[in-house]
Each structure stands twice: as C-alpha cells, then as structure tokens.
Amino acid sequence: MRDFSDTLKPSSDGTAILEAERARSNILVDELSKHLLSRNDFLERQKRITAILEKEPLFRKGQQLNLSRPERYHLGLARAKAQRRLGREHGWDEEDYKMAEYLTDEMSPFHLHYTMFANTIKEQASDDQKKTWMPLIDSWKILGAYAQTELGHGSNVRGLECEARWDPKAKEFIIHSPYLTASKWWNGTMGRTATHAIVVAQLLIPKDNSPTATEFVHHGNVSFVVQIRDEKTHQPLPGIIIGDIGPKYGYTSMDNGYMLFDHFRVPHDAMLSRYVKVNPNTGEFTRKGHPATLYGSLTFVRANIVQHSRLVLARAVTIAVRYTSIRRQFSDRDAATKNASELPVLDYPTVQIRILPLLATTFALHYTGEAMYNLYYRSRAAIEKGDFSSIAELHSTSSGLKSLCTTYAANGIETCRRAMGGHGFGGGSGLIGINNDYLSKPTVEGDNWMITQQVASYLIKKMEAAVNTPSAPATDKTDELFKMYLSTRDNRTPVCVLSQGSISNEAIMEAFRWRAAVLSYQAYQDRVVKKRKWNSLLIKLHKLSNVYSQKLLVENFYDALQSSPLSDTNAAVMNDLYRLYALHTMDEDPLSFITTGAVTSSSIEELEDAVLLLMTEKIRPHAVKLVDAWAMPDYLLDSALGRSDGKVYEDLWDRAHRQNPLNKVTFNVDWESDEIVKGSGDGGRHILAKL
Amino acid sequence: MRDFSDTLKPSSDGTAILEAERARSNILVDELSKHLLSRNDFLERQKRITAILEKEPLFRKGQQLNLSRPERYHLGLARAKAQRRLGREHGWDEEDYKMAEYLTDEMSPFHLHYTMFANTIKEQASDDQKKTWMPLIDSWKILGAYAQTELGHGSNVRGLECEARWDPKAKEFIIHSPYLTASKWWNGTMGRTATHAIVVAQLLIPKDNSPTATEFVHHGNVSFVVQIRDEKTHQPLPGIIIGDIGPKYGYTSMDNGYMLFDHFRVPHDAMLSRYVKVNPNTGEFTRKGHPATLYGSLTFVRANIVQHSRLVLARAVTIAVRYTSIRRQFSDRDAATKNASELPVLDYPTVQIRILPLLATTFALHYTGEAMYNLYYRSRAAIEKGDFSSIAELHSTSSGLKSLCTTYAANGIETCRRAMGGHGFGGGSGLIGINNDYLSKPTVEGDNWMITQQVASYLIKKMEAAVNTPSAPATDKTDELFKMYLSTRDNRTPVCVLSQGSISNEAIMEAFRWRAAVLSYQAYQDRVVKKRKWNSLLIKLHKLSNVYSQKLLVENFYDALQSSPLSDTNAAVMNDLYRLYALHTMDEDPLSFITTGAVTSSSIEELEDAVLLLMTEKIRPHAVKLVDAWAMPDYLLDSALGRSDGKVYEDLWDRAHRQNPLNKVTFNVDWESDEIVKGSGDGGRHILAKL
Numbered sequence A, B: 001m002r003d004f005s006d007t008l009k010p011s012s013d014g015t016a017i018l019e020a021e022r023a024r025s026n027i028l029v030d031e032l033s034k035h036l037l038s039r040n041d042f043l044e045r046q047k048r049i050t051a052i053l054e055k056e057p058l059f060r061k062g063q064q065l066n067l068s069r070p071e072r073y074h075l076g077l078a079r080a081k082a083q084r085r086l087g088r089e090h091g092w093d094e095e096d097y098k099m100a101e102y103l104t105d106e107m108s109p110f111h112l113h114y115t116m117f118a119n120t121i122k123e124q125a126s127d128d129q130k131k132t133w134m135p136l137i138d139s140w141k142i143l144g145a146y147a148q149t150e151l152g153h154g155s156n157v158r159g160l161e162c163e164a165r166w167d168p169k170a171k172e173f174i175i176h177s178p179y180l181t182a183s184k185w186w187n188g189t190m191g192r193t194a195t196h197a198i199v200v201a202q203l204l205i206p207k208d209n210s211p212t213a214t215e216f217v218h219h220g221n222v223s224f225v226v227q228i229r230d231e232k233t234h235q236p237l238p239g240i241i242i243g244d245i246g247p248k249y250g251y252t253s254m255d256n257g258y259m260l261f262d263h264f265r266v267p268h269d270a271m272l273s274r275y276v277k278v279n280p281n282t283g284e285f286t287r288k289g290h291p292a293t294l295y296g297s298l299t300f301v302r303a304n305i306v307q308h309s310r311l312v313l314a315r316a317v318t319i320a321v322r323y324t325s326i327r328r329q330f331s332d333r334d335a336a337t338k339n340a341s342e343l344p345v346l347d348y349p350t351v352q353i354r355i356l357p358l359l360a361t362t363f364a365l366h367y368t369g370e371a372m373y374n375l376y377y378r379s380r381a382a383i384e385k386g387d388f389s390s391i392a393e394l395h396s397t398s399s400g401l402k403s404l405c406t407t408y409a410a411n412g413i414e415t416c417r418r419a420m421g422g423h424g425f426g427g428g429s430g431l432i433g434i435n436n437d438y439l440s441k442p443t444v445e446g447d448n449w450m451i452t453q454q455v456a457s458y459l460i461k462k463m464e465a466a467v468n469t470p471s472a473p474a475t476d477k478t479d480e481l482f483k484m485y486l487s488t489r490d491n492r493t494p495v496c497v498l499s500q501g502s503i504s505n506e507a508i509m510e511a512f513r514w515r516a517a518v519l520s521y522q523a524y525q526d527r528v529v530k531k532r533k534w535n536s537l538l539i540k541l542h543k544l545s546n547v548y549s550q551k552l553l554v555e556n557f558y559d560a561l562q563s564s565p566l567s568d569t570n571a572a573v574m575n576d577l578y579r580l581y582a583l584h585t586m587d588e589d590p591l592s593f594i595t596t597g598a599v600t601s602s603s604i605e606e607l608e609d610a611v612l613l614l615m616t617e618k619i620r621p622h623a624v625k626l627v628d629a630w631a632m633p634d635y636l637l638d639s640a641l642g643r644s645d646g647k648v649y650e651d652l653w654d655r656a657h658r659q660n661p662l663n664k665v666t667f668n669v670d671w672e673s674d675e676i677v678k679g680s681g682d683g684g685r686h687i688l689a690k691l
Helices: A014-023 A029-037 A039-055 A069-090 A094-104 A111-124 A127-138 A291-326 A349-384 A391-419 A421-425 A432-438 A452-468 A477-491 A505-529 A535-562 A568-588 A590-595 A601-628 A648-658 B014-023 B029-037 B039-055 B069-090 B094-104 B111-124 B127-138 B291-326 B349-384 B391-419 B432-438 B452-468 B477-491 B505-529 B535-562 B568-588 B590-595 B601-628 B648-658
Strands: A144-147 A163-167 A172-176 A184-187 A196-206 A216-227 A240-244 A257-261 A264-267 A276-278 A285-287 B144-147 B163-167 B172-176 B184-187 B196-206 B216-227 B240-244 B257-261 B264-267 B276-278 B285-287
Touching: A014 A291, A014 A601, A014 A648, A029 A039, A029 A568, A029 A601, A039 A069, A039 A094, A069 A094, A094 A111, A111 A127, A111 A144, A111 A196, A111 A216, A111 A291, A144 A184, A144 A257, A163 A216, A172 A196, A172 A216, A184 A196, A196 A257, A196 A276, A216 A264, A240 B648, A257 B648, A291 A349, A291 A391, A291 A432, A291 A601, A291 A648, A349 A391, A349 A535, A349 A568, A349 A601, A349 B535, A391 A421, A391 A432, A391 A452, A391 A535, A452 A477, A452 A505, A452 A535, A477 A505, A505 A535, A505 A568, A505 A590, A535 A568, A535 B349, A535 B601, A568 A590, A568 A601, A590 A601, A590 B590, A601 B535, A648 B240, A648 B257, B014 B291, B014 B601, B014 B648, B029 B039, B029 B568, B029 B601, B039 B069, B039 B094, B069 B094, B094 B111, B111 B127, B111 B144, B111 B196, B111 B216, B111 B291, B144 B184, B144 B257, B163 B216, B172 B196, B172 B216, B184 B196, B196 B257, B196 B276, B216 B264, B291 B349, B291 B391, B291 B432, B291 B601, B349 B391, B349 B535, B349 B568, B349 B601, B391 B432, B391 B452, B391 B535, B452 B477, B452 B505, B452 B535, B477 B505, B505 B535, B505 B568, B505 B590, B535 B568, B568 B590, B568 B601, B590 B601
Parallel strands: A144 A196, A163 A196, B144 B196, B163 B196
Antiparallel strands: A163 A172, A172 A264, A184 A257, A196 A216, A240 A257, A276 A285, B163 B172, B172 B264, B184 B257, B196 B216, B240 B257, B276 B285
16 A cells, blocks of 8 residues: 655654764673673574564564454464474574563463473472373473462462362362362463363361261362363363453463362372372371472572563663654753754653663663572572572572562563653553563562562561671671671761762662661561561561662672673773662662661762763763663564664554554444444444454 | 352352441441532432443443454444433433443543544634534534644644645645654544544745745644545545554554645635634734633643542552452461461551552542642633633643642552452453553643643742742732741741651641742752753752642642531541541652651651551551442442452452353364364464464
C-alpha cells in the first residue's frame, strides 16, 4: 500500500541525533560491554542466537500485542517447540536455549520442565528414581511441572492443604484435595502443557500403620512425581482436574495451572526419596540429610533473579535514554534568543532525575549480581565439602537482594515509562510485555516484604553474637562491621561525604556501613533486649533489610572501582556512576543518615546539588553510549522508542499505519444499528458472542 | 460440566470472615456513603444504571481479558452504540450516560464526541457555526474527535507542525502535514470511529493576502471543524490518511488515531471563529476575548481528574482491604500456643503500611475533590461576570492537584496489587483494566512533572507580591499565609505535632502550611533574587508543587473535620483518617519538616510509632466498613478478590475452571511436531499466521 505518507520524513532526524550523542562522548563502548557481559560468552551467544531467531517468521514480535491471551499461549507453545527443533538443527547447549528464551522475551510453556521439574528430580530423587526419570526428562518425552503453591497458600508452605495418605494395604499413596483452597494454583507449564508434575503434599501415615486407623501421623510436606495426563489423548487422568488459571497481568504465553485430586493413587516409588522414605512394610517414616539442602534451589533461584535484574532495568533505561535524547519539547526559558530551538527532554533535570540514577543503578546491580554469583558458588562448594557455615549469610543476602533489586527493576520500568510521556504509554514503547511480566517478580520466590524478615533475623543474630563476644576475632565482614560499630559508637563523629562539591568515595561507603550497623543494633535492642513483639517491628525490620542491602550494593560497587580493569575514560565514568547511585540513594532517605550519625548535616544539605551536578555534567554527556554498552539487540527491545538507529517516528508510523490489523476493518458507527463491522458477513457479531 | 470440584469448599469461609469484620465495627456505612457520594444523586444513579447494565449480555465482563485488542475495539463500539439505545429506552440524562460509561469501565469510542468535540464547538464556534453543528452533534448524526496532539508534539502546543494556509483566491484553508511528525496522534475516537474532527493547526496567511506570496504571517494555532470520513462509505476523504495507532498499555476499547493531511482544503467557515477571525476578503486576522477563556476547558478536565481520583484509588483499596482481611498466612511468631491459627494478612503492619494510608488518602482526595469542584464553579461564575482574578489560582491549584492526586492513585493501584501477593497478579484481582487505563493519567492533560512548573511560577509570583507589599491586606489564603510567614519567620519555633502519643490536628495543619511557605520563599529567593536558571531549579520546583498540594489536601481535610455533619462514631474515625494521611505523608519526607523548621525533631522521632498505632488500633478494626462506605458495585469491581460477599476462592475457581476458553482446547505438546492444537482442523496454524 503506497500513499503520500511515503514521501514524508520526521522534522528532526533521530539517527543524526543519536550519532551526535555518541560522537560527543569518549566512552569505549566495546570495552565496557565486554566488562559487563562476558560471563558465559554472553555477547557472542546473544549475537549468534539473535541472528537465528530474527530469520524465523514464528519469532516475529510485531503482532504479539494484537493477539488474545489464548492465542498467546498457542504461540508460546509453538515457539517452545520450535526452539527445541532449532536447537537440534544448530546444536545448541543449555545456555543457548536460555538465551533463545530470553531473546524471544516470553516465558516458555516448557520453562518449568527444564527448571524446577528437572532440578527437583535431580536434587530430591533417589538414584533409582533418577535412573527412571532423567532419560525421559532429557529426551523431552515427558514434560514436567512443579505443583507446590495452592489456591489458599503460597508463602507459608507448611500451610499447604493437599494431602498424601499412605495406604498400608495397597502400598500406595492417596493424593487428595480436601478443600477447594487445596487446589494447586499458579503452577507454570501445568495448565495445558505438562504430562507429569512434582506434587508437594502433606504426608499422613496411619497410626501404627493400620489399614483401619482413623488417626494419622503428620510428617509435613514431601514431593511426589506424578503422571497427570494421558500420553496419547493428553487428557487429565481420572481423579484429576487440571486447567489453566486464565489471564494474568503478564506471562500470557505461560499456562499457569490449577489441579485438584480426588483420592488419586500413586505407587510407593512416586515419593521422591533421596532425603525422606516411607518403609513400605512398616509405614515407618525417616528423614536424613541437612535441612539446608532443601532450600538450596530457592537460594539459587533468588540469586539468579538478582543477577537478571540488571538486564531488565538496563532495557528500560536503554529505551528511555535513547528516546529522551531524541525527543524535543520546549526551549530553554532563559535562552538568549526568543526562537531558541527545543531541547532534548533528557536535558531537563526533571527527566534526568528519573532516568539517570536508574542508569547508575544498572551498574550497581551488575557488580552486586557478580558478588551474589560468587557468594553462591563459594557457598555451594563449601556445602559440597560438608561446610554449612555460609548458608545463613547466603540465604540472608539472596533474600535481601532479591527484595531490593526486583523492587528497583520493577519500579524502574514504570519510572522510565512515565518519563517518556505520551509515547511511553503506547505499544511502541516496547515496555508493555516486560512490564507486565516483571510485575510478578516482587511477589514470586518470596514476597519482597515478607522475605526481608529473614534478613533482619540474620542481622539480629549476628549483632547478638557480636555483643556477646566483643573481643573474639571477627568471623566475617558483617561481624567485623558490627564489632567495629560496638567498639567505636561512643566516640563516633559523622563522616563528611560532601564538602563544597568534593566527594569522598570512601566516606560514602563508610556512611552506608555505619547506617546499617546502627539499625541492626536498634533491631537487636528492640527484639532481644526489650523483647518487643516481632510483628510490631515488621516495618522497621523491612527498612533494615533494605538499608543493609543498599550497603551491599554500595560496597560491591566501591570494591569494583578499586580493582577496575577498565581504561581511564571508562573508569572515570564508572566512578561517577558509583557516586550518583550512592548519593541519590542517600537523598531518597536522608534523615536516616543523620539520625544514625552516619553523615554530617552539611553533607546532607549539599546532596541535592551534588546529584544535579553529577547528572548534568558527568553522566548526561555519556548517557547514550552508556546504554549502548548494555548491548541490547533491537530484536530484544522491540521498541520504536529505543531503536539503536534512532528512527523513532518512522517506526511508530510503520507500526500504526502498516501493521495494525484494526485499520483493515471498516466499522458501522451508526448507533441505531447493531451491526458493528460494515458489510462483512455477520457484521462482527461472532466477536460479541465470545462474551 | 459437573465434576468433583462441585462438592468442595474453601477451607475458610470468606463470607463469614467479612461479616465478622463488619460486626466488630460501629461505623455507620450508609451515613458515610451518603456523605461521600450524594452529589448529583450519585448513589441512586449508580444503583439504577448498574441494574440495567448487569442484565445486558453485551455488558458482561467475564471474557474481556480473553479478547484481543482489535476485538476489544469491536466490543467497545458495540457497547457505545448499545448505551445510546439503552439511554433512549430508559430516558437517560447526560449524567446517566457518564455513569454507564464509568460502570462499563472502559473508554467509549464515542467518548471524545460528547466531551472535547462538543465542548470545543460550544466554546469556540461562532453562533452561526453552532447553529450548523450542534443539532448534528446532539442527534449523533456526526461523530467528532479532537485532533490536537501530534506524533512529534504533545505538551508544547506551540510546536505543532500541522499547517493551515489561507488561500485568498479560493477563499479556503489548505490543511497540510509537512512532516511525518506533523501527523495527528493519540486523538481518541478518531482512529476508526469519527466522521468529523476538530483539527488544531498553525494558521499561515500570505503576506499582503497575495495569492502569489511566498512569505506567510504566522498566527499560531487555531481550530477547524473538518469532515474526515465519507458519510456513506466511512472511508477517509481524499487527501487524508487516518487510522488507529495500535495497541497501548490501556484504553483497549478506544481508537486513538493518527491523521495526515495532503493539502486538504476546507471552506472559510470551517475555522471556529468565536474568538478568532480571518476576513475572507482582506485576509486580516483578528483575535478577541480574554486569553484565559482558551484554557478554561483544560482546567475543567483537570478538575474532573482530581475529583475522579478518589474513586479510582477507593476501588483498588476496596479490593485490597477485603482480600487481605480474608487471606490468611502464617501465625503470630510470638503466639502463646504452638499451633495458633493463621492471621489475616491485613493484621501484619507491613501490609497495613501499604494499604491503610491509601485508605486514608481516599478520604483526603474526597475533600480536596470537593474543594476543587467549589473553586472551579466559583471561578467560573466570577469569569462569567468578567472577573478574571481567580484564574491564576484555579489554574495553579488544578495543575498541582492533578499532578499529586493522579500520582497517588496510579501508584496506589500498584501498591495495593503488590500487597495482595500472588493473586494480585491474576486476572481475578480486577485491577488489570483499571491499572492499564489509569497509567495514562500521570501523562495526559499535562504531564505530572511538567505542569508542576505552573504551580511553582504561581507561588513565586505570589511570594514576590507578598514581599513587595508586606503591609497590604491579604488578598487570599495564600497571600495571608505568605505574609504570616514573612512577618513571623524570625521568631518561629517549630510546632509540636506529636508528644508522647498525643496528636494535635491543628499543629499538623500548621506544619504543612509552614513547610509550603518556606519552600515557596526559597524558590522566590532562588529565582527572583538570585536569578538562578529556571531549568536548574526544576527538581526543587516540582517538590514545591507537591508540598503545596499536600498542604491543600491537609487543609481541606482539616476544614471538613471542623464542620463535619457526621455522627460522632463516623466523625471520630474521620479524625483518625486525617491523622493517618497527614502523619504518614510527613513520615514519607520527614527531613523537609525539620529543615524548614516546621516541626520539632521530637515529633518526627515519634512519627513511625504514631502511624503504627493509628493503623493497628484506630483504622484496622473499621477497614472493611470504611471501604464498604465507598459503595463500589461488584459489577464495577469485577474482582474475585474484592467481592462484597467475600467469596474469593469460589470466584477464582469459577473464573479459571468454568470460564477460561483455553481449557476447551487440547494441545499437541510433542516438540517434534509443528501441529499445535491436537486434532483440530489446521492444528492451530491460522493463529500463528497472524504474526
């Protein structure tokens, strides 16, 4: 379709604007990209898989937002299957598959099969069970889901209602849902896809193993591997009701499911029995192994979420920085000439203050993601050797960071979106999908408010230990901090972070450390000394967790600066990004730095101006190149506003005028007629019939 | 379809729980509802229209989230037309139609016709033009849109690129889009629906009215009424390209459009000429009337948005309060017995701190909405009498409040959603539609960050006037405050808001007033005395606007308490809600109250505990009845979590198991096959072909 719009151009040239932005910064983009994205050959892999997906018609993203939610599952399944076939063709390894799912940018209906289903079998199945199941899993002959969460219970796993009663006579377990709230719920891959599932249920064994007993002994939750659908018909087996729970904010391609059991029998060897066993003859229940091994996979998932958050936020920031560099609106009120040209909106401090601290946060998230990764693998290696001493720190750190980092990223997407004004609300923003999907992250794998209790518990215990053994040598960094705090708090003078514009990186870090120590001590006082009710302290404990996690981000960033492998140019900008992240974070809750005696009042008074100066002088000139360093493929971004070539308006026009199927339909707008579509077969009535 | 799930119940009875919540509060719900919702017979009208819509199959909401975006426009148009027919049948007045659109809870594709299109004709057309157009508008024989915003320009209306050149020979205007960015964009009702549009374009008149002139005189933007589609075929007229811009975050039912003109000719009388005229013979351009009249409708729209924000936030809070009262999770760590029952999640302070201050905010928004309404009609009456003195205040107040109140409501929806954990992410939350739609509000009708400049400008001018005429009698409340500030600031002692748990309502209000005055003075100093660049002050000016608007909310709430018509019980709770809103607001930015000398440090130290006590002791027991008072019909809420009868789990089950069309399809999950749907005609391939 050709028309007069073909001859029109935007009044300003986005490509030239971005090129000019890039030309005026001396950042070495390639060096920085490699610095950020070399682990597991990320950059090379991203490039290679992107090239493959871009060629596949099934992986085109242009029409996704025009599909209904049921259609999105169809598409998701087709893509999940096609990814397996592409992998076979191109010889993909496991990381390649993950990259393909990341670039496709939707949760695969196969996702739970190769994550929680496979991992649970690997971790909790006996050797015999593994021999049975792993070949079926690895060949994708069966497809598994993980059925733990229920309609009535999520976070409190002990409250699950689904039961598994041992039948001593038949030597089988009877899985049953006594209430509607016992229905499994939210379990991904289960709604329409899976043939099998891990089912977590409360184990009940009849008293004295008697077939006629009416009393049962409760042994808590155990896991079963259960076939849930017929291998030929793909229909649920008798005694099971399964389905997809329906539309959600995001995860349109994923079939989050529900499942009810009506006295459904599974054999004795369905119970995963590496750590727990029921003696089939006596009904005796035994448990072995360190309890910590059971939440290893949760910690792993949280650590992964922490690591991933930088990419999510970087994506939103990439789009926002590019678009707001190109978009012009209003000229400077104080301009010398009357007809001064319009300014890029990123030149306005009110736009900078929303986007540039988030840009700095992407780098803070990067270094903390690295630290989290290292802590995880260090702990895991120790655990393999039977040393469980690092588990508490690992668990606390991954919980606190999961909460803080996903909050940063989830809120950051929306902040970037709003900073882009009207077009930020449109489909061309490229943020609709990621926003809707990522809104799950503050809730899943431990609600962001709930799990901060675990961090606070840990810190209170650490402080109690430090108080009780003030002169023992420090056992770790936290103990060292707390002991330093205890021994110096009477003579402490607040540090000067800022003085007449000069900034001390080390003082910044000291301030975050001190604040965390003071609040840890207050929590210890409240709970241990004053014996205040736990629930009455919850809000404070949540703040403590965030304060402690912010300290980690600042420390990890600071440490990275000390041993930076970057060229001077890049290292200098990284230094400014550290300052911007830290000072802006300080400025978000300045009173806490004063009341804890962490920082001088005069430093706090200078914060606002220091942040402004960092943004306008130090970061703004490099903003476009800094987001370039995150090396987000245009295919991933799928954003008119965030295109690397700056063709914002051309792309918006193309999406609207060339790609919108609604524009192919002519409507009957006469209100007295109940025909909707003009001159088509049924006048559009089949659509209305779907209600 | 009957199955064993029919016999199952939830393990706890949501209906009984809500009844118990209601029984333990002595709030008089009916009295409070009438207090909040009597204007324009809101309650009666809501009940009456709800009863009508609930009976109409076309207005069922159950399947909306399963429709594609193009289908949602079909449905939206069908409903818009049906509403007209229902209105004819039931004799609806204008308020009834608005109520029907509000309850249907989607933006009608007819919306712009009866708002901006009709209003612009009423306000800017000459009497002759009105005679031509109003009968066509009132009979809905034509359908109008309002085409101002363009692809390249929104906020800066002066930057619009669409041109209207006067042709002295033909005595016509030639409307033309010289660039792609000149395309009209975002204009509601225009994409597929409208037959006509108001087109805002830059008026260019040839020098000396010469047909051969190559120089043109620019006269700024004027408005034209233009037929854009053929009355029979509904196709765009030659020289116009129109369409729908495609998917967006929200407004799925609305056809936001784009429109380009290729030297499109309109007659002389297409230009709306109540205030502006082009002499058809001489080409002379004349303008009359007070410029303020031109942004009257913008102020009206903002005032409406401010008033409406309470209902949006109340809706999210209603759902959150009811669901978190019913949902149980974990027992009290400090409970005396080991097997204590699980607590309603609303009993946890970490849930309260997210929801209950927002509950208080709904009432704060109510009283300020009322004040905004009164200010608007008072100013309007004055303007009608030729008194323009209140325009600056009206403009500033409506801008500042639009920014603050829509930020409260937009953020509040998401805060409520996250506080509801996993089910908050599901379609049963009832928040998906309102969230997606409302996210537009921080941007439209003046971006929330941009328009705060207007408030700051106003306050700086007012402060300058107060400084220059310190002894003149106060002209209004702001002038009075500023003069009080100027005369007492040397002897000011901070007020004590909180002392050992006792709270002073008046001191709270004084604190908010003082803080606003200090920051206004600082802004005046920065800009007028120190002559600092406007753009360098933008962040501070944004904060000033919010501080000033928060002062308005506190003042209006305080004033309402002084003359409350409520019974003692209700008045007492309202008193606590005032305190919760104000003290929580203070606790969100405590340092500003200290550094401005507004409040004693000891008051600030007590804030956290005071807020906690208000929530747990004063508001929590009444929470369910307080949201009941907002009288949200279940039909409007369309929420399993927020149902007034508490049947949360039954409804979630029903939506998933009985209503999800995806569960009627059986899939082929074998990855080696490219069939998607098992045993259906084309295996689901027609869906994949839509890509």
